[in-house]
Amino acid sequence: MNAIGVDVGGTKIAAAVVTPGGRILAEARYPSAGPRERLLSSIARAINEVRDGMEVGGVCLAVPGFVMTAQNKVVFAPNLHPIEGVPLKEELGQRTGLEVTVENDANAAAWGEFRFGVGSEVDHLVFVTLGTGVGGGVISHGILLRGAQGSGGELGHVTIQADGGPLCGCGNYGCLESLASGTAITRRAREVASEKPGSALGRIAVERRVLGEDVTELARQGDGAALSVLEETGTWLGIGLAGFVNVFNPEVIAVGGGASKAGELILAPARREMYRRARSPSRDLVEIKEATLGPESGVLGAAALARDGSGEYVLGS
């Protein structure tokens, strides 16, 4: 039986029918703008449109925010306020006739990589996504670690530089997110650009605001300033990953998200620093790799987390 995964983002809703093997049979997209009622009806429309008469066993929504999985409610979603507190199982169940569950988007993406992507051969996977923020999800012993309420896997706000670290969006100092996100890369790139005005990075900064893509492109062209930014970011990332290696003893750490497009320019220093800080035998086993599903990890993971009426995963586990 197939299942539907819905990736409810801050700007768009993507719904897909997914097979037990992880193939996407159909997709639908809607904007996610508007107040509560419009948002709910867009989600329902995406589900009903993509379903298009096919038999599906259930649907799961992946949502960027703090989710209480037992209640199928979103507690806090800074980029999607209208969805907060809505009883999604009931509201969307009525409009679609399907069994509806809700998960945090990074946990869903982690599960997608575990079922169909870079983690499909292992039982222990840590997934880290480097975007505007740093998100994550952990599969240990084949189980998605949701925690007691469904809020587990918040890897971005572990502290790695308590004293003197940069201010994070969450209000604290020195979170992994404040040092290794896409946002951290551009902030650091602007600092380095002004320290090294003669570098290619410095020359761009005179003309316009430096973007994350600029840093990656200039680093690939060999600009030392841009390279140093990614090297530094990778090192901070490695400090955080070392902690996860010690705690989870995973087989694979998958790194996804926009900033992971820098690939080895970030992953090589991350690997080096992880190895320096983590313990044996965990550090010897783990492989740090790029995630392979890209932006589709959300719908794929959500579909794989859809449950049927008896609470079983529709696509198996």
Added chain:
Amino acid sequence: MNAIGVDVGGTKIAAAVVTPGGRILAEARYPSAGPRERLLSSIARAINEVRDGMEVGGVCLAVPGFVMTAQNKVVFAPNLHPIEGVPLKEELGQRTGLEVTVENDANAAAWGEFRFGVGSEVDHLVFVTLGTGVGGGVISHGILLRGAQGSGGELGHVTIQADGGPLCGCGNYGCLESLASGTAITRRAREVASEKPGSALGRIAVERRVLGEDVTELARQGDGAALSVLEETGTWLGIGLAGFVNVFNPEVIAVGGGASKAGELILAPARREMYRRARSPSRDLVEIKEATLGPESGVLGAAALARDGSGEYVLGS
């Protein structure tokens, strides 16, 4: 059916027969000194002596070091070198006729608190032990997180102050262990004593080497210098715990080990700092408590991790 738990420490071996309800029926102790052969025969003797004709379903050894649980081998045990690499299942199986398994001691203690102690009512428990070092173990969704090799749950070597943190025994800087262990307390106490020679702590330091117990006792008597050391330690502990709260969304964090005897003098600041750094709803749910089993968590947890011939826990799960 009962099971035997063996706590193999750096100085002594404690074996106990434990009931499914967590009651200790008999105990035996031997020194753990000596080369490999003597150590193995002391462990076997402790098991056979404590068993004393009783029917038991299996035995588990809790060992301070890095354990590969699938192989039932200890990879690295800085305080118990002779045990490294020994095929314990076979060696001790022959001498006792019992099914033998091996676990890391902190993971076993965590499981003890989960089955019979402060975590017996919950499904999600983080256990942290503050002794010479900082050890730990995690139960998530009712499962002990051993990781791929059995080396998971190494909570003491997550980095919380990468740049400028103190040197840790593991060779890195700013591990949780370097800032919140019993060793960190005495190191900091000696520093504070020399900064504040007029304090009660300072006056003791003139006479002799300050010990961890001195700090707790003087803090209870209201000495500001000693109080500040525990407050600072608790704050660092809270920074580490905040990360675990974000990652595991646990119901309870249990703090054990010698330094936890300072109780609220450490736990109150730890709770405050955790709440400041962790995210909702996880930080609102979690309770930070003292562990309740004390030094017996080792044998109790080990017994509860003993398996029968078919791989099931003898005492249930």
